[in-house]
Structure formats: structure tokens, C-alpha cells
Amino acid sequence: MKSVTRRHRMSIAAAGLLLGTGLVAHAAEPSPADEIVKYRQAVMKSQGGHMAAAAAIIQGKVAFKDQLADHVKSLEATTRDLNVLFPKGSDMGDTKALGEVWSNNEEFQKRAKDAQQKSTALAKAVAASDSQNYGARLKDLLEACKSCHKDFRKKEEK
Amino acid sequence: MMASRIWRKLALAGLLMAAPSAWGAGADAPSPLIVQGEYVYRAAGCFGCHTDHKHHGKPLAGGRALATPFGTFYTPNITPDAQTGIGKWSEQDFTRALREGLDRSGRQLYPAFPYPAYSKLSDQDIHALWAYLRSRAPVRQANKAHDLKWFVARPLVRLWKALYFTSGAYQPDARQSAAWNRGAYLAQAAAHCSECHTPRNALGGSDISLRYAGTRRGPDNSAVPNITPDRKTGIGKWSARDLADYLESGMMPDGDTAGDLMAEVIDDGLQYLRKDDLAAVAEYVTSLPAIEHAVGKAQKKKKPAAKEDWE
Numbered sequence: 001m002k003s004v005t006r007r008h009r010m011s012i013a014a015a016g017l018l019l020g021t022g023l024v025a026h027a028a029e030p031s032p033a034d035e036i037v038k039y040r041q042a043v044m045k046s047q048g049g050h051m052a053a054a055a056a057i058i059q060g061k062v063a064f065k066d067q068l069a070d071h072v073k074s075l076e077a078t079t080r081d082l083n084v085l086f087p088k089g090s091d092m093g094d095t096k097a098l099g100e101v102w103s104n105n106e107e108f109q110k111r112a113k114d115a116q117q118k119s120t121a122l123a124k125a126v127a128a129s130d131s132q133n134y135g136a137r138l139k140d141l142l143e144a145c146k147s148c149h150k151d152f153r154k155k156e157e158k
Numbered sequence: 159m160m161a162s163r164i165w166r167k168l169a170l171a172g173l174l175m176a177a178p179s180a181w182g183a184g185a186d187a188p189s190p191l192i193v194q195g196e197y198v199y200r201a202a203g204c205f206g207c208h209t210d211h212k213h214h215g216k217p218l219a220g221g222r223a224l225a226t227p228f229g230t231f232y233t234p235n236i237t238p239d240a241q242t243g244i245g246k247w248s249e250q251d252f253t254r255a256l257r258e259g260l261d262r263s264g265r266q267l268y269p270a271f272p273y274p275a276y277s278k279l280s281d282q283d284i285h286a287l288w289a290y291l292r293s294r295a296p297v298r299q300a301n302k303a304h305d306l307k308w309f310v311a312r313p314l315v316r317l318w319k320a321l322y323f324t325s326g327a328y329q330p331d332a333r334q335s336a337a338w339n340r341g342a343y344l345a346q347a348a349a350h351c352s353e354c355h356t357p358r359n360a361l362g363g364s365d366i367s368l369r370y371a372g373t374r375r376g377p378d379n380s381a382v383p384n385i386t387p388d389r390k391t392g393i394g395k396w397s398a399r400d401l402a403d404y405l406e407s408g409m410m411p412d413g414d415t416a417g418d419l420m421a422e423v424i425d426d427g428l429q430y431l432r433k434d435d436l437a438a439v440a441e442y443v444t445s446l447p448a449i450e451h452a453v454g455k456a457q458k459k460k461k462p463a464a465k466e467d468w469e
């Protein structure tokens with residue numbers, strides 16, 4: 001009887017120790033890297049949204065011309081420094097980024113900069129009401145997005 | 159000494175001025191046949207497969223690896239080089255390759271080369287494509303041997319053809335409009351969409367009950383989307399206009415861009431097609447019967463193994 005009680009007390013103590021140190025199995029907290037992956041996917045999704053919206057306005061599919069500036073400004077803001085969204089160590093988990101982002105980081109940064117420049121050019125055209133060139137500037141930006149996705153994003157269907 | 163050097167420079171200058179094509183003066187503009195041939199070439203996507211982009215290979219000189227369940231194929235050199243390309247081929251040889259899937263010595267061609275699609279090209283388009291390919295720069299680059307599974311052999315292709323191949327040009331469907339037929343022709347004969355977008359059985363034959371409905375095991379082990387108009391698993395939410403715009407620019411209705419293989423197809427080919435042709439293809443594809451067929455992500459476990467096959 002005595003040994004059972006002692007064992008019982010010890011197991012309670014052990015459980016307390018484990019709980020205290022957080023080593024008991026429970027739903028794993030997302031790592032900082034996981035959060036970055038989710039964040040940048042959210043940013044990329046928002047860019048897709050603004051691209052589609054800007055395209056719809058520029059192609060005359062909808063008449064919300066006064067909303068175009070907001071979309072292109074958002075694109076300019078979120079492409080300002082894409083490289084920051086891909087720190088070392090964020091290549092694991094549920095990411096569609098290919099290892100090349102880091103193993104060929106120089107080229108990746110070039111593409112990111114290209115997207116930034118193209119989005120700025122589009123935003124400038126809209127700010128100057130240079131509507132003749134909206135289509136061409138949008139196409140330039142799209143090409144930048146596409147080129148990076150081609151070489152740095154996993155080939156998986158949507 | 160000085161004088162002869164000056165004369166040589168003048169002679170060179172004279173030669174250059176007499177060759178307006180080098181300066182784009184237009185006197186040597188390509189013939190209408192070659193222009194048409196280039197158009198077919200763009201729609202058919204020859205450049206994409208017959209160029210080794212990964213290793214910065216020369217255009218059409220071959221060497222690109224295509225990983226399949228049957229092993230890895232390396233595309234041949236189709237420049238007009240006499241030693242290593244198709245420089246010795248006649249137009250009849252070329253036509254037979256596209257129509258019948260046979261090389262100039264009568265050997266079976268593996269249907270990794272999508273002649274089941276190209277067989278549907280019109281005589282005129284094959285003739286024009288030949289003229290265009292002959293006008294390309296010859297490149298001396300020997301073909302790399304395919305790296306195929308032990309049981310794969312050319313004579314087996316005869317059996318494969320008996321089961322899965324009917325040669326012959328596209329026949330218009332009289333019940334459909336001219337535009338629809340144009341779209342069907344471009345999609346089936348040139349762009350050969352169904353070759354990638356249709357699942358294949360163990361023998362490598364297309365499962366026609368799931369035509370265009372996507373496959374988990376496409377080229378280079380990629381997942382290829384369902385492009386039938388199914389709203390849940392296909393592109394049913396896309397309008398014909400969305401699809402035509404996508405084929406021209408690579409932008410999807412949600413603002414995202416085409417994935418790497420389609421980006422290639424578009425960048426190197428479809429973006430050069432006329433707007434009315436792209437609209438026709440879109441009309442055809444969005445008229446297909448909707449097939450519910452969910453194509454999930456390619457099995458990640460298999461991917462690394464597949465890479466070893468062709469690396």
C-alpha cells in the first residue's frame with residue numbers, strides 16, 4: 001500500500017512537471033516561420049485580388065474607375081519589399097515557395113525588385129491619369145508576377 | 159597595307175548594306191507561308207519541348223527531359239542541322255512523323271511526342287510549319303538517348319497505336335459554329351491540351367471518359383488541372399472571356415498567374431495567337447461536358463523519387 005501511494009504521488013509530481021514545462025503533447029503552437037508563411041500567403045492573395053480588380057477596371061469590365069488608384073496603391077505597397085517575406089528558415093511547412101528562393105536568392109531578389117518597379121510604374125501611370133498606358137503597365141506587372149511564380153513557386157494546381 | 163584594310167572595310171560595309179534582312183529593312187520579310195508556319199509553331203508549342211531551357215539550350219536543338227511513368231524522354235533536335243537535326247528530312251518525312259508517328263526510317267515514334275494531336279493538323283498547316291522549321295538556325299547537337307524503363311520498346315508502340323491512335327486531320331462538327339470548330343481544331347490539333355489535361359492508364363493511353371478533367375500525374379509528375387466547366391473541380395466559374403484572357407496573358411480570374419508549365423505554354427506560344435482564335439479556343443473549352451474530377455496536390459512523397467529519375 002505504501003509503495004502504491006508513493007508511486008501515485010510521484011506520478012502526480014511527474015505530470016505536474018511535464019505540464020509545467022509544456023512537454024505534454026497538445027496542439028503544437030505555430031512557429032514564427034509558420035506565421036510568416038501564412039502572412040505572406042495572405043499578402044500574395046491580396047495582391048491577386050487587387051490585380052484582378054485593377055484588370056477588371058482597366059479592361060472596362062466594370063465602371064469603378066475611381067477605385068483604380070486604391071488598387072494600384074495597394075499593389076505598390078505590398079510589393080515594396082517582397083524579399084522580407086522570405087527570411088531564412090521559412091522554407092518549411094505549408095509553403096509553396098521552392099528551395100530556389102534561398103538557394104538562388106540573388107535571382108529571386110531581382111524578380112522581387114522587378115515586381116516592385118513594375119507596380120510603381122503602374123501606380124505612377126494611374127496617378128498621372130495616363131490611361132493609354134494602363135493596360136501595358138498592368139501587363140508588365142503581371143509578367144513580373146508570372147516570371148517569379150514560374151521559377152520560384154511549386155507546380156501545384158489551384 | 160592601310161589601303162587594302164580600308165577596301166576590306168568598304169567591301170564589308172557594302173555587303174551589309176546589300177543584306178537588308180540583317181538590318182530589318184523589310185526587303186527580306188518572311189514569306190506568308192513562313193508567317194503562317196510560325197503561327198502554327200506557336201500554337202503547337204514546339205519551342206517549349208524541343209528546347210532545353212533548364213540548361214540554356216539553343217532553340218529547337220532538343221535535349222529537354224520529360225519525366226513520365228515510362229522513364230525519361232529527351233526531346234530530339236529539330237533544327238535543320240544535317241548531322242544532328244532534321245536537315246536530311248524531306249517534307250514527306252516530316253508529314254509522316256506528325257500524321258503517323260513514324261520517323262524517316264519507318265521506326266515508331268513514342269507518343270511522348272504528341273502526334274495523336276498533331277495528326278489532326280491540316281495539310282496546309284503542316285506544310286507551313288515545315289517551311290518555318292526549315293528557316294530556323296541549324297544547331298549541331300546530338301540527340302540524347304531516352305532513359306526508359308526496361309519493358310519499354312518501340313515495337314510496343316504499334317500495339318499502343320492499335321488501341322489508342324487514329325491518324326487523320328480534324329473533321330469539323332457540322333452541328334457547331336465555325337468559331338467553335340476553329341477553337342476545337344486549335345485545341346485538339348495544335349495546342350494539344352488534352353495530352354496533358356487527361357489522365358492516362360497504365361499503358362499510357364488517354365482515359366477519354368475523363369478527357370480534359372485533369373490528372374494527378376502529368377508531365378514532370380505535376381498535378382494538371384481539370385479544365386472542364388465543372389464548378390466544383392474544374393473551371394466552371396470562369397467565363398469564356400476569362401479563359402481567353404488567361405490564355406493570352408496568364409492571369410487567372412482571381413488575379414493569380416499561371417503555374418510554370420502553363421506559363422511556358424502561354425509565354426512561348428499562346429500569347430501570340432490572334433484574339434479571335436483565343437476566343438474560339440475558349441468557346442470550345444467552355445462548351446465541353448462538365449466532369450467532376452478533383453485533382454489533388456501531387457503526392458509529395460513521390461516527388462523526390464521522381465526527381466532522381468531525370469536528374
